[in-house]
Amino acid sequence: MTERTRTTRWRRMLPTTARTRIIGWVLLLVMAALGIVTLATWLLLKSSINARMDEALRVEVEEFGELSAPGVNPRTGAPFAGIDEVIHEAIAYNIARPNEKFLGYVDGVYRTQSRQEPGATEVLAKDQAFRQRVASVTEPTEGRYEHPEAGEVRYLAIPVSLDGDDSRGVIVAAYLGDAEREAADNAARMMLLVGSVTVVLAAGAAWLLAGRILHPLNDVVDTARTITDTDMSQRIPMRRGGERDEINELVATLNGMLDRIEAGVAAQRRFIDDAGHELRTPITIVRGHLEVLDPADPEDITATVALVDDELTRMNRMVTDLLVLAHSEQPTFLQPEYTDVAVLTEDAFVKLSRLAERNFVLETTANVTAVLDPQRITQALVALADNASRFTEPGGRIGIGSQLSGGWLRFWVSDSGPGVSPEDQARIFDRFARGSGGRQVGEGAGLGLSIVRAIAVAHGGDVLLDSVQGRGATFTITIPAVLEDRWPAS
Known part of the structure; x- marks a missing residue:
């Protein structure tokens, strides 16, 4: 042995x-x-x-x-x-x-x-x-x-x-x-x-x-x-008296972890269901038109090809947005650098002013240099401006600006559209959620505002919505102001 x-x-x-x-x-x-x-x-x-x-x-x-x-x-x-x-x-x-x-x-x-x-x-x-x-x-x-x-x-x-x-x-x-x-x-x-x-x-x-x-x-x-994949509602009971000792701290931590896991699984399940539904829709449309396509009719072929191309373009955009959301949870999602916020705001305004036939206005700019990812901030502003253009009439006002206030950088896009109803405000940033008051609701997949929030959260901030129904809406990205004089030298 x-x-x-x-x-x-x-x-x-x-x-x-x-x-x-x-x-x-x-x-x-x-x-x-x-x-x-x-x-x-x-x-x-x-x-x-x-x-x-x-x-x-x-x-x-x-x-x-x-x-x-x-x-x-x-x-x-x-x-x-x-x-x-x-x-x-x-x-x-x-x-x-x-x-x-x-x-x-x-x-x-x-x-x-x-x-x-x-x-x-x-x-x-x-x-x-x-x-x-x-x-x-x-x-x-x-x-x-x-x-x-x-x-x-x-x-x-x-x-x-x-x-x-x-x-x-x-x-x-x-x-x-x-x-x-x-x-x-x-x-x-x-x-x-x-x-x-x-x-x-x-x-x-x-x-x-x-x-x-x-x-x-x-x-x-x-x-x-x-706990199973269909029932995650069970929680560990706390000890009697509720003393804040090590055991109850452990129980509270585990219960909090279970809450987060349950919320994550529920969000994932909703995401999978919604993504499956959204992706099935263009496939169903394409298949339906292909089944009734008349090969001998050139006009029918041309119309069907245009429809298929449009649906494939929409699917490609949806997949791209899903990849952006998935990538937002990775450490390499942001590429922060020293950025002149005023120049960033003005450049974004120039790009957005050609987005649609709207009255774009540059309201104010923050004259500071901060550490952020300019491409992601521009992407978020584009998504907000695109969303605003969908919910405003031609010639409607869309305001863009930035400001430093109380240690926070604020980037906003405001519009003169119909505003957001209270019931929509509670879910508008969820994936595949759409507002009920838009003119072109069917064009998007409901991922734009989710991407905006993901960019803000990756910067350590969030997105705020200020809206009164019938009087327009203002979406504000707020991120911590990491200024140049506070950033450690490399």
Whole structure:
């Protein structure tokens, strides 16, 4: 088995759901924290107990010295008769604490010990190895001894002498270290026990919390499963209370994305339906005339060819407009450059004034240099002027102008036509939409104003319509004024 195969099998054994991974990490953190706290507490308790035992041994040495230094028995007031009496009185005078023991030796032979807990300290009195270590010391000796039954023994052996007595005595103060540290061990075991229960409770709490936290994600999955290409109305429910937390922010963002997708799909569906309808119409017209064409009639052939050419021209224009709209969503749609807005407006006016037999008027120009795509702006103005000429009588007034106002560049085309009805104003910029008041409604495909809006939006602006029915209309392209002195040098 290769290393890669073993790694793959190991990964498959690991929890795969987000809920189990959350619980696993929570438990890992809780256990790590529990282990660190328990270990640190146990070490601190042991260190404190060891320091207390060492300090107690030093205090005992001082007490032994104070007792034997005068050479007088404090209980009888008479001088000590010998080393045996000094050792017996010293051990009897000092009260041993739990796990503490005093032992006395004379000339290397064990003589006496403190009376507390005799069963626990007999092991020291009878231990020959310990006796050989401490019974014959000639100077204060501190050390540790590992007893086979009692464990670690911390001791301090003090030699004792008395004038007039050649015997050599030793008093030993000893602590059973393992027994003294049993309290710290018990505390650590209790912490581990309580910690184990805590881990179990934490696992249960993590399971519930993970389920609550991940519930919106389950809603996302359930909602995504219900969305089809024919029904995109389902939305992810918000959490109760409407708190602005990360989960609700995620839900709101996803719902907004679904709204945009639904709107985009609906627009695409309408676009496909409308485009299909608009393209089928000239095809149907051409096919109908070709089916009834009389090959023997030159006039019928000439009229049919003219009609077919006209319909193909209209189809070509419609396809071109569709390609422009599709290209408007690409980054390369615009080619911005430094442009003299006044010159751009005047050039556009010259071109538009020959568009139809109308009274074209150049109202005003913005004398600034700005960064924009002059060809696309001209294209938009042409579309607006063409639209205005369709809805005005011969000799009607069409005004063209540009202006800088409040950080925005405005290009407009106004006309003296019948205006736009309120119901048409709500949809006039939609693709394939046509106004209801035009004189030559059938000539266009209803894409001109959509292209104008696409050009304005690509520049970061929009198209505004100001119209009163019966008194004309004004279409205004507004784009941010990126002036020459604000454009970064290349």
